[in-house]
Amino acid sequence: MAEERKEQKPQQPVKKPANVFEDKYWKDSLLIYLLGFILAIFTGIVFYRTWFPEWKKYQKEFVKIAEKKLGKEKVAKIDLGIRQIWNKELMGPNVADRCVTCHIGVDIPGLEGDDVPVVFRTHPNPNGLLDKHPLNKFGCTICHGGIPNALTKKEAHAEHGVRWLWPTYTREMQEHYKFEEDRLVMLQMNCNYCHRFEKDVPGMDYINLAKDIMIEKNCQSCHVIDGYGGNIGPNLTYEGDKSHEMFDIHAPYYVIKNGKPEPSGHSIADEMKKRGLPLSVFSWHILHFEEPRSITPTSSMPTYNFSEKEKRALTMLVMSWRRLDIPSRYLSHPEKYQLLRLMEEGRVKPQPIEYISLKSSEQAKVVQEKEESQAPSEETKEVKKEDGSSALAEKGKELFDKRGCTACHTVGGGRLVGPDLKGVTARRDKKWILSMILNPDSMQKNDPVAKKLLEEYGVPMPNQGVTPEEAEAIYEFLKANE
Amino acid sequence: MQKLNEWWRKLTWTFAPSNKVEATKAVTKNFILHWFPARVTFRSMSWTYSFWLGTISFSLFLILTITGIILMFLYIPSTERAYWTIKDIQHVVSFGWFLRNMHRWAAHLMVFFVTLHMVRVFFTGAFKNGGNPDANRPVNWAVGMFLLVFTLLLSYTGYLLPWDQLALWAITIGANIAKSVPVLGNTLHYLMAGGTQIDQNTLIRFYTLHVIALPALLLVAVSYHMWRVRRDGGLAVSEQYKLQAKKEGKRLVPDDYTTFAVPALIRRAFLVFLISTAAVMLLSLISNAPLEEPADPSWTPNPAKAPWYFLWLQELLAITTIRTPWFTINGGFVGGVVIPGILFLWGLIVPFIDKSPDEATGVWFHPSRKLQNWTFGLIMLFLAFLTIFAMYFRGPSWNIYWPWAWPPIPHLF
């Protein structure tokens, strides 16, 4: 540069015009400045969006409302900013519940009541729920569903459009499914993740109802549930894990005319639309529980005429059955989950897993005693009144329930899947009845009467694995109820 | 104050030369500018000749590299954690949403613009030497074809990293395309997957390819590509001056048809970079990068569609299974390996089989190249048609539906 200056100085008067070059593309500079402005505006928007995200608006709103209710001093102590609950063993590394960034009031007493917007309200504590499930241990999404880590309402709740399988259960969702409840009941499904092998659990009224129905109707006689059961219907142990891809809602919907399923002319999806139900697996189950043959016309599952509440309760139960990696410390009765695993691995023979009732301990004791001994009870007394015979018939009645006969047969209640067994001991001889109980498969293949019945009823009678002694007891029961 | 000015001048004179001598020296005295020639022809500066598509592509690559390096601080390539680090980038990391969107949009645009660039070069016959005995532009065209493949591979390895359903099934299908190659198929699949199953081993392979192996290859190839342009005497359109001069029997004087590259060329290149950045920013502000459900091998999304630049390939895979009474050839091989392979090879040799005269060099739709332009154009249109068809008319189960009549897939709730 220095030598340049030296050169230029003496030559300057001559070289100057030739040395200067014409800037033909000077307009580019203007365009650059214009783009600079545009980029600056964009950058401004980027900064605005980052510094004023959705959640900050919620927090500002919260402070206003909380200060009115609790006073400025208390509210000043609350940590604002991004708030999260992280429990590595329950949620996994890199996963944290950030619901509390907007739902700040959940663990602050004094924010109950209708004058506080739902989002800011103190978390209700029915039956000491929160004391047993502390927020800082369990987080939120394990019970309420939704996407952890997310910080916008749409994503955190996994609203429609967000690609996530397990959305937050909202009152809006319950309205879509026409639940008749004001309170949130759908999240009871998630309670069942850890409380699967309990019943009569306070706060889980829908699930409790569904489990009672399941036990009463003996679903396990046809379905494997909790690793044990019959094989007439599909294995429901992890029904909640079934992907939506496995449910064809465009298959035809059938209506029952004169006891027989006939195509309605429209699809299952159309039926859901007709009833205003969302197009979902949840709706599919509701329809299926209502009338199995409307979905699968060749199904041998009986029509139980469940109420709207029962249909939803059963759907919730069935969709709560999932295989999850919850550490055993969080499970209620982890030994039962362990038993289920052992059955799946074949280290233990399939056996029914009994649900522990959480009714008060005194009542629980009574229930146990009743099952263990054949102590005189009201029902036994009744039987004794009628014909004065055996504890065997009493045992037989128990077995009639336990061994799954009630799934398909009534005694004096009319035809179900199978024939009404009232008076069967008069119609058929003892040997025939015992053979049917002990060897239904071979009977239905070889015995002409059994074959005819099979043709008439269309559904094969499964072998329920009854022992000869038990068969005797059942026979006595049937005899006693002529 | 005077001292400050002097010091500033010393630092920046190469970017803003004040006279011809400085302008000439600028490119030799500045590391960044040593890429550029001292002079550049007016025609190659034209907006409507090249549309500066190559510069746009490179600008996008720059944006991708910078945003990519920052994202590397934030992303963990573990099958357990990857998905959640992406969620965190979107929600919790300051400007994370912006970084991810910029990266995603720049990637899509880069694929689009390198394709456009290739189309431009073909239609202007810019892979020809135009009578210049020292140039070998067909070589640069071949390098460009490889650059296109690297760009597509970078895109592919990139959208596998979030480990969501799109990622898992895209890898599964890609690895199975490799498997469909006769003889070598199983080995190729084993190498791609890092085992027999798509799992952590697969993720780390694609991560490594995406963040260092492919970018390094691309960088080397791009450097050579740009050096070749200079080595061949600038953009092909510059040959027109010599051809014209020869025809008219005139002599060429630099000032008549060139100007100093500094500031003309570098300023316009910078402008193009700013325009590219503005476009990517605008898209990042109005549209978020998508994320599907976490990877789950037990169910396949329906429909499972590749990003737009692979839809033509996906459509081909689905319709090119050859069935004869004696044997069947998997469409994955025909549509996924053979046809793209043939297209690529044909692309490579295109300049070597183009027998058009030198006059067609650097001219849009020169009449002597009607056949070539029509052939190329129709092939590109066909691929575009396949893309649009697969995008709007293929619905669940890859059945054909009107775009407004796709049957709904149920949710869980």
Added chain:
Amino acid sequence: MTRRKFLAYLGRFAVLFALVGQALAMLRSIVPNAVYEPPKKFKIGFPDEFSEGITFLSKYRLFVIREGNKFWTISAVCTHLGCTVNLVTFPQPKKVKIGKKEFTEQWEFHCPCHGSKFYGEGTPFAGPAPRPLPYYPLDIAPDGQLIVDTSREVKSDFRLVLNA
């Protein structure tokens, strides 16, 4: 050939040998010798647990079919490009012709990715899938459970027949 030339060639060859050798070693290192994967042979449960007809085991991407005391498995991985096929069941059995034989099926397999369709016994009849869905051999493990071996395929007439 002089001694000098010989040594020069030897030296150059040595350099080449060293560099090429190391390059090959580096390439070989990324071909895995041991992988972290679940075993190819695994148990799927007791025969009694399976209902008559077809059951989908999503964890293993496998269908298990039971006909009385006969069992067999069909893979749920589409032979086109590896997507998981969906099971489509029919309320009424469907009669189809496969080659020269007639076959009555109660279900089919449809792949969501590119529209491949397979008959109930695995033969593709629509879409790009080139081969039938593979069958894997079934056996009874010592503890009585069904055990599948996905490392080898068997013909479509394979049946595991249980007595009693």
